[in-house]
Amino acid sequence: MIPRVVPFRAASLLLVLAALYTGSACDRPATPTAAVAQQPDTVERQFRNVATTVAYVGDSSCTSCHAAEAASYAKHSMASSFHKWSADGRVEQAMADARRNQPSGYAYKVIDSAGALWQVETRPGDAAMPVHELRRRMDYVMGSGRLARTYFTEENGRLFQLPLTWYANHGWDFSPGYEVNNARFSRVMPDRCIACHSSYPTPAPHLEGKYPVLRAGIGCERCHGPGALHVTKWRADAGAASRLAVHTMDSSIVNPVRLPLDRRMDVCEQCHVHTSVAVLREKRTAFDFTPAKQLEAQYAYFKNGGDIDLVSHADRLKQSACFRGSMTSDKPLECATCHNPHAAPATRATRNQPCLSCHTGSAFTAKFTTAASKLSHAPAGDCVSCHMPVVKERTVPHGTFSDHWIRVPSRDSARAAKSAVAIEPYYARDRSGPESALYTAMGKVVFASLSGSGDMFDEAATELTPLLANDRAYPQGHFLLGVAHQARGRQKEAAAALERAIELGDTRPDVLRALAQAKVRQGDTDDARALYERALSSQPALAWMRAEYADVLQQEGALSDAGREYRAALREQPSLASASFNLGLALLAQQQTAPASAALLDAVRLEPDYASALEALLVVKTNGKKVAQLSALPSPVSAVRTAPRLPMLFGVQASAPAQVAFVNTPPNGYVLVYSPDGALLLAVPTNAGGTVTWDVRGGEGRVLAPGLYRAVVQARGMSAPLPTQWFAIVAAPQ
Structure with a gap:
């Protein structure tokens, strides 16, 4: 099966989606519609x-x-x-x-x-x-x-x-x-x-x-x-x-005491509910929730396969019969019953007191027939250790927690049965409310980005398209539709959805950058440059985005401008190894060997794997959409040497006429080419194996731009992946 090519930067996508599933703070203009406006209740x-x-x-x-x-x-x-x-x-x-x-x-x-x-x-x-x-x-x-x-x-x-x-x-x-x-x-x-x-x-x-x-x-x-x-x-x-x-x-x-029970629980659940996906609702940020508000007006939460982490203490408590049975009483069993922030933390001697307020008396003790059970359920017994057992949470190494689902462990499973549904809404409004289909589809885009599921991107895009056909109220939905289209390699559709999001008022740098990437994939670098400049004007400290902008400048041949932007990105975030390496490539193309060597050496200091790219520097001269000339460039960094290459080791070399050769490949596999942050750009079939040539064109049919890339072999029957080979494309010297 041919690997799915995802022509966008995967690591960058996680940053783009951070506003949606981790809650990035953004200064977004108000959406020009009252459809989603919430008046204080x-x-x-x-x-x-x-x-x-x-x-x-x-x-x-x-x-x-x-x-x-x-x-x-x-x-x-x-x-x-x-x-x-x-x-x-x-x-x-x-x-x-x-x-x-x-x-x-x-x-x-x-x-x-x-x-x-x-x-x-x-x-x-x-x-x-x-x-x-x-x-x-x-x-x-x-x-x-x-x-x-x-x-x-x-x-x-x-x-x-x-x-x-x-x-x-x-x-x-x-x-x-x-x-x-x-x-x-x-x-x-x-x-x-x-x-x-x-x-x-x-x-x-x-x-x-x-x-x-x-x-x-x-x-x-x-x-x-x-x-x-x-x-x-x-x-x-x-x-x-x-x-x-x-x-x-x-x-x-x-004063939380004066809030109704559900709002008091929201105060705790703002941090003590952990689901696989959390999508911020329109016009919300990670810092918008304040006590007295409804948490479900802030987030749409989604569980994966019906599961929820044991560290979601408030949700686990809500599953307890003790909580449900006391909801209408004057003193319901809630988080603050045992975790009063204005009292000393409960001790082993005091933590059973809330239990004994209900579970005492002759009627209670009459339930137990053996001497052992009567003893363990005496007033001096430890209710918590048995009915809120300490359990291991799979997502936290060496982490054990008191499970806040109060139950008889021998009778009730600690986890809910797994659901066949990939993501399941947490709140009722997202199961059957007027926005339920929309937010569920948006949640699928976020889940697909986390799981790498191409099928889920397809499903989400199919669902979002008709839901947003005549929409003017959900720019975030259009943004996510654009992300899904980008993941599917459909740049024209992605650009249309992203332009719609911007038209509706979502002008965050992440949205502008996503549209810029769609423009680059379509060969429109002029529009891409303007979008990057607009994004960076609102937040100049976005170093990774500035480095991406510099990549576009280098692709256009504006090497001096590219160098300026790479340096600005590295001043803001000196640890950006790929930006340092690409700065070195831009300087090599300008025949500035000494500063190029310094930038390349710094990149290898940060990321030692990049050293292998120094033996695979490929100078490319283009003629429209074709490579006119391709040659190897000796490493300018004498201080960095890689180990001698074994004769049968997979590698990347310049090959006549104007092609790249992948050598020592296995049969019936693929050479997968990735960007530095792990985005798959193309897959080259190896067919019979051995030496496989490639015309240096990517998934969009255009010559791969100057920059750093990673090649790795994938084939059936391989017990372990072959070593990764980094290589770099250098623009023809000016």
């Missing part, structure tokens, strides 16, 4: 601080009047959920032995240096390049340490997760997901993560991971909403202190 109108114009003030503004509450809350894990790393609060030890990531070959360890902890990446080399080493300082900690602490390094104000996490019951091991897909030092802090681990940072517009204002921990305003109105009111009232204890309604700030 009766509950919201009770509290004046729900208005978006009210500012956050930070915990220090609360403690002067609420010292006792602040002191008790400081003992809870939430208060230390995110903070700067400091030696004073250190719990970790340095590592004696490195932890090896088998798929990538990199190894990681933690070292002490200059009063800080650093994560160090190494990989064995050969005699020419013995050891690769990169190190990143552990600047920020996410997690209280009760279960684990994971770390972020700061690069020019932007936060990137580090590969190693400290697990309280284990010590050092890989951060979740890194053993399967080693992101090294490039995994950006998602807005959705910081929104739940910190109290409403001020985000940089359209740029995840960079926050001009970043508050430590989950603070008071996470549950009470922005506090400026409340602080101003009580500071202006000289008699405020004497009336703070009066239990009257204060409309200047949300």
Whole structure:
């Protein structure tokens, strides 16, 4: 079966979709329609601080009047959920032995240096390049340490997760997901993560991971909403202190106690529900939810195959008969029953008290017939350990949690039965409401991007097309339709959908960039340049997007302009290895050998695999849509040498007339050509194997643009993939 060619940048797509499934903050203009507008409901109108114009003030503004509450809350894990790393609060030890990531070959360890902890990446080399080493300082900690602490390094104000996490019951091991897909030092802090681990940072517009204002921990305003109105009111009232204890309604700030049960649960579920896909609703951002609002007005959640993580504590509680049976009572069993943030954390002696408020008396004890069961269900018994068992969560290494589905474990399965449906709506409004079909189809695009399912992209595009035919209310839907079309290789349809999204007011850089990519695929680089420039004018710090813009300039032959943009991207994000390599290619084409060598050497320092591309530098001179001349260029970097190539090893070479030769390929397979971020660009059949030639044209029939590429062989019956060969196309010297 021919591999499906996905002619767009896969890693970039995840950044593009971050606004939808991780919750990127965006300054999007209001949609010119009232169809999706939500007026504040009766509950919201009770509290004046729900208005978006009210500012956050930070915990220090609360403690002067609420010292006792602040002191008790400081003992809870939430208060230390995110903070700067400091030696004073250190719990970790340095590592004696490195932890090896088998798929990538990199190894990681933690070292002490200059009063800080650093994560160090190494990989064995050969005699020419013995050891690769990169190190990143552990600047920020996410997690209280009760279960684990994971770390972020700061690069020019932007936060990137580090590969190693400290697990309280284990010590050092890989951060979740890194053993399967080693992101090294490039995994950006998602807005959705910081929104739940910190109290409403001020985000940089359209740029995840960079926050001009970043508050430590989950603070008071996470549950009470922005506090400026409340602080101003009580500071202006000289008699405020004497009336703070009066239990009257204060409309200047949300008191969750005064919310109906479903809204109180929403306060907890904003962070304690984990589904496979979370799509922000129109005109919403990751930081829009405030207590008293409906969480379902913020997100459309979707479960994968009917499953939901055990760490979705609020949802698990809702499945309990104890919760359902107490919903209409004066004191229902809810999150705050056991997790009161203004009281000391429950101990083993006190955590059973909520259970005993119902499960006591002769009628209860009469249910048990054996001496053992009577003893275990006596008032001194431990209800929680049996009916909320500690279980392993598959998505968190070395992580165990109290399962908040209160049940008899021997009678009820811990997990719901798997559903045959790929994604299943969490909220009723997305199962049968007027927007249900639309948001479900949008969720399928996001799920397809995460799973790499071409069939799901097809299904989503088929469903979205008629739903959006006459639509003017959902620009995000048109954007996602465009993404689905791009994934299917249908650039004309993608461009039409993306242009519609922009027409309806969605002018985020991600949308403009997606349209620019569609234009590039159609050969319209003039329009693509204008779109990139428009996107970067609204957020100049989008380094990866600026590097992409530079790729387009290099493709057009504007090498000096391309070099300027590559350098600007690298000033903002020096760790962009592919941008450094492509800068080197642009300089080679201008015959600037010394600075080109420096850029290429820096790229290889960041990504040692790129060294193999230095022996496969292909100078290409084009004539319209054909290659007029192709030749090999000796490596300008004498300081980097690769190991001698074995005679039968797969490789990439220049071949006459004006073609590339893939040598030593197996029969009945494909040579797959990828961009540096993993997007599959084309598949070349190997047929009988051996040497296979390629005319350097991509999936759109155009000569592949100057830049860095990766080739790998795929064939039936291969016990292991053949080594990857990087190669680079260099524009003919000017």
